[in-house]
Amino acid sequence: MNAPRLVIIDGIRTPFSKMGADLARLGPEELGRIAVNALLARTGLNPAVVDEVIFGCVGQPADAANVARVIALRAGIPEHVPAFTVHRNCASGCEAFTQAYEKMLAGRGEVFIVGGTESMSQVPLLYTHQAAAKFSRLARAKSSFQKLGALLSFRLSDFKPRIGLQLGLTDPVCGLNMGETAEVLAREHNICREKQDAFALESHARANAAREKLEEEICPVYPPLTKAVVTNDNGPRKEQSLEALAKLKPVFDRRHGTVTAGNSSQITDGAVALLVMSEMKAAELGFTPLGSLTGYAYAGCDPQRMGLGPVFAIAEAERKTGLTLDNADLIEINEAFAAQVLACLRCLKSDEFAQKHLKRDRHIGKVSKDVLNVNGGAIALGHPVGATGARLILTSLKELNRRQGKRALISLCVGGGQGAAIWLERN
Secondary structure (H helix, E strand, O other): OOOOOEEEEEEEEOOOEEOOOOOOOOOHHHHHHHHHHHHHHHHOOOHHHOOEEEEEOOOOOOOOOOHHHHHHHHOOOOOOOOEEEEOEOEOHHHHHHHHHHHHHHOOOOOEEEEEEEEEHHHOOEEOOHHHHHHHHHHHHOOOHHHHHHHHHOOOHHHHOOEEHHHHHOEOOOOOOEHHHHHHHHHHHOOOOHHHHHHHHHHHHHHHHHOHHHHHOOEOOEOOOOOOOOEOOOOOOOOOOOHHHHHOOOOOOOOOOOOOOOOOEOOOEEEEEEEEEEEHHHHHHHOOOOOEEEEEEEEEEOOHHHHHHHHHHHHHHHHHHHOOOHHHOOEEEEOOOEHHHHHHHHHHHOOHHHHHHHHOOOOOOOOOOOOOEOOOOOHHHHOOOOOOHHHHHHHHHHHHHHHHOOOEEEEEEEEOOOEEEEEEEEEO
């Protein structure tokens, strides 16, 4: 007996906005609420039929614990509908999606709102444990003498904050930040600066060419304390050039590095919401799906080379589904870094890599430039880490329908040494 299929009815997202820019005043819970409200309006779904809300978020806000629940209630989802938040670093939006599938298979629901949200602008500054202990001592002090003693224990270094975003982008196991792991791949796979910059330029060119198409998946956002309305991604640069990219200095290895702000993903705010349900429920409710989930896989790899995660996940997805790169009409490899994507492309077509690391005789396959990241990627559009996986699902299915293609493969590298790969099929 065939397993029931999970179908994607529709999706919508906020514009993606560079950190500190148009959406900086909005927390992840508000960005998520905006996306869910727009999704309900677009689909006309009665929120009372939703079985569960599942959202990915990496920098979860301290004042909105279980941000998925806050999003659901503020978006008007009835209080009897449960919600939970998932965190798989860059693949959190994918995890929310595949969690819905697993819930459906287990008979724990048929209709789900899933997605991801991230405000990288609002990742907080933190105090050290030592400084926090001194603040705690001051708060507990009762007499003037105790308060004075607590105050005198402070040093200037206690007021130097730890940057939460920097901590979150650093792997505690290998000790490298994400950019440093990209430098590892650039060195090991001989990926020069010029090739990285050329890849980045192509991302901007494709994103700019796709602006009208991408507008179809974007809802307007009205930031507080301003009369402006945000309707487009602000990452793609129309005037980007190789000359401008070449002037940027390496960020992660200033003496010998090749990874710059220009050939890396942008740090971004944004949210995505998807309406997914069982195929039978979609027919019952009268919805025509955009597409369906065919199969997926998550895989682990060396944290120092986390950027190769897509190669391991694509290989595992092939083992589970039987689908190869030749079956994909569209392929997305999230552009965490140009060096990382280029390294993945080399490893995917390498027999040596396959035999040494994947325990298979032959390479996975070659990816054609014509089907890869056709609407640009995170170098141009940005990478709000908790939301990107859901955006790739939405963007790929919209494009698959435009082209009347059959299948799309999306993949991401994941901080900590993991990869995600999802096969989608147009209905």
